[in-house]
Amino acid sequence: DGGITQSPKYLFRKEGQNVTLSCEQNLNHDAMYWYRQDPGQGLRLIYYSQIVNDFQKGDIAEGYSVSREKKESFPLTVTSAQKNPTAFYLCASSGTSGEIYNEQFFGPGTRLTVL
Amino acid sequence: GQQLNQSPQSMFIQEGEDVSMNCTSSSIFNTWLWYKQEPGEGPVLLIALYKAGELTSNGRLTAQFGITRKDSFLNISASIPSDVGIYFCAGRRTGANSKLTFGKGITLSVRP
Numbered sequence: 001d002g003g004i005t006q007s008p009k010y011l012f013r014k015e016g017q018n019v020t021l022s023c024e025q026n027l028n029h030d031a032m033y034w035y036r037q038d039p040g041q042g043l044r045l046i047y048y049s050q051i052v053n054d055f056q057k058g059d060i061a062e063g064y065s066v067s068r069e070k071k072e073s074f075p076l077t078v079t080s081a082q083k084n085p086t087a088f089y090l091c092a093s094s095g096t097s098g099e100i101y102n103e104q105f106f107g108p109g110t111r112l113t114v115l
Numbered sequence: 116g117q118q119l120n121q122s123p124q125s126m127f128i129q130e131g132e133d134v135s136m137n138c139t140s141s142s143i144f145n146t147w148l149w150y151k152q153e154p155g156e157g158p159v160l161l162i163a164l165y166k167a168g169e170l171t172s173n174g175r176l177t178a179q180f181g182i183t184r185k186d187s188f189l190n191i192s193a194s195i196p197s198d199v200g201i202y203f204c205a206g207r208r209t210g211a212n213s214k215l216t217f218g219k220g221i222t223l224s225v226r227p
Binding site: 004048092111 | 124158219
């Protein structure tokens with residue numbers, strides 16, 4: 001089945017450590033996105049990539065880094081510079097042309113807790 | 116960044132009732148999307164709207180793209196307990212490449 005996978009589902013990190021969240025899609029989508037969700041908040045865009053080897057900062061990129069070496073994969077690293085990293089992280093993908101490129105499809109999310 | 120306005124933050128209804136939600140903005144959008152998120156899961160796309168005035172249904176769900184292009188509405192008819200969740204609206208503005216703007220969501224509770 002086509003879809004987006006994120007791993008792990010739950011992640012615990014000690015303060016001062018970097019951690020990488022995985023996102024893989026087999027939808028053949030060109031564009032991929034990372035969002036952060038906090039309780040009672042909407043989705044805030046961290047980074048996005050519309051093509052392999054290219055990515056742009058979203059609204060809250062500070063303390064995060066990404067890479068896009070393959071079309072299927074868009075890992076997110078939460079660095080120790082991120083002041084408040086405990087949150088639910090969502091990865092999404094979409095096409096980049098035609099009406100349907102507006103439609104982003106989400107993975108199941110990773111809940112990161114900093115101890 | 117700009118957010119879409121959704122209110123109230125929570126809604127409580129009785130099973131079998133209809134419920135309507137709206138999403139508003141001060142800017143014009145050329146695409147409106149409605150998502151549902153269940154606890155601990157990612158949002159699932161319910162309905163996508165592409166033309167002003169468009170009315171689209173998906174089972175008991177009906178959504179409309181407002182004529183002014185600054186709002187959208189979602190209606191759920193004959194609610195059932197599994198309708199509980201957070202309903203997000205999202206929109207794309209002209210020239211915003213593929214980025215979406217999201218509302219903060221409305222948490223829907225359905226009493227049996």
